[in-house]
Each structure stands twice: as C-alpha cells, then as structure tokens.
Amino acid sequence: MSTNIASEISIVNSLNKLDWEELAQLYVDVKWDSFPKDKLQKAFNASYLVSLAYLDERLIGCGRVITDGVFYGSIYDVIVHPDFQGMGIGNKIMTDILTKCSDIFFLQLTATHGREGFYEKLGLRKHKTAMGRYTHPSPEKEYLEELIEVVKK
Numbered sequence: 001m002s003t004n005i006a007s008e009i010s011i012v013n014s015l016n017k018l019d020w021e022e023l024a025q026l027y028v029d030v031k032w033d034s035f036p037k038d039k040l041q042k043a044f045n046a047s048y049l050v051s052l053a054y055l056d057e058r059l060i061g062c063g064r065v066i067t068d069g070v071f072y073g074s075i076y077d078v079i080v081h082p083d084f085q086g087m088g089i090g091n092k093i094m095t096d097i098l099t100k101c102s103d104i105f106f107l108q109l110t111a112t113h114g115r116e117g118f119y120e121k122l123g124l125r126k127h128k129t130a131m132g133r134y135t136h137p138s139p140e141k142e143y144l145e146e147l148i149e150v151v152k153k
Contacts, residue, residue: 006088075109
C-alpha cells in the first residue's frame with residue numbers, strides 16, 4: 001500500500017452515514033476493545049465535532065471533540081487503523097479538529113504512551129498541572145501517577 005494515501009483520504013464531520021459496526025471494529029483493530037458499540041454511539045452522538053477518515057468508503061480513522069464551544073474542549077479517540085498508521089492520516093484528522101476548533105480557548109487531550117511526539121509536532125504541549133480520574137483500573141494504572149498518602153501526625 002502506498003504511504004502517500006493521505007491525499008486520497010476524505011474527512012467527514014457527520015454521523016449520518018456512519019456504520020456503527022465498522023466504528024466498533026476500528027476500536028477492536030487498534031486494541032481498544034473495551035468500547036462497546038452502544039457506548040461508542042452514545043459518546044459520538046454527544047460530541048461537538050467528529051472527524052471520520054475514509055479511504056474510498058472504508059472507515060480507517062477517527063477523532064472527536066467534546067467542548068463548551070467557547071473556552072474548553074477535549075480531544076478524544078484519535079485512532080487510525082493499524083494498516084494505515086504512519087501515512088499522514090492521523091495528521092489529517094488532527095488538522096481537521098484543530099482547524100475547526102481554532103476559536104476554542106483551550107483544547108486538551110491525553111496521548112497514548114509513545115505518541116506524545118506526534119501531538120507536539122502539531123503544536124500541542126504537555127500540561128503542567130493536569131489532573132484526572134479513571135473509574136477503570138487499567139487506564140488508571142497506565143496514565144495516572146500513584147497517590148501518595150500523607151500521614152498526619
């Protein structure tokens with residue numbers, strides 16, 4: 001497969017023709033298999049912006065934004081099918097998101113380990129005081145610092 005297929009990718013910002021099974025399979029293909037179709041559908045429908053990457057009519061990547069539309073927004077689920085990674089598709093998704101959300105005061109995201117450089121090239125920087133909470137132990141262990149309890153005397 002050509003590594004210069006980014007020009008053949010179309011970005012769609014509508015859920016009207018999205019095949020939810022295809023989206024759920026994309027998550028499985030990138031090993032994010034704890035995202036059931038019904039929850040993906042709820043999350044994507046509640047998003048401010050979706051950026052769906054298609055090659056011909058095949059969904060090969062996505063990203064989405066939740067925001068108040070003015071001050072704060074969060075970018076989620078920027079994924080590209082493993083067969084198409086490293087070909088500029090993630091860049092195309094993120095460029096679409098950053099362009100369409102250019103008037104949002106602060107946009108943040110949590111990068112997957114090892115992908116921080118990709119986002120830095122797009123102008124994002126590490127946040128010095130970000131805090132978070134997960135209700136599932138797996139991402140909690142992967143992304144959050146250990147809580148150190150201070151014992152008061």
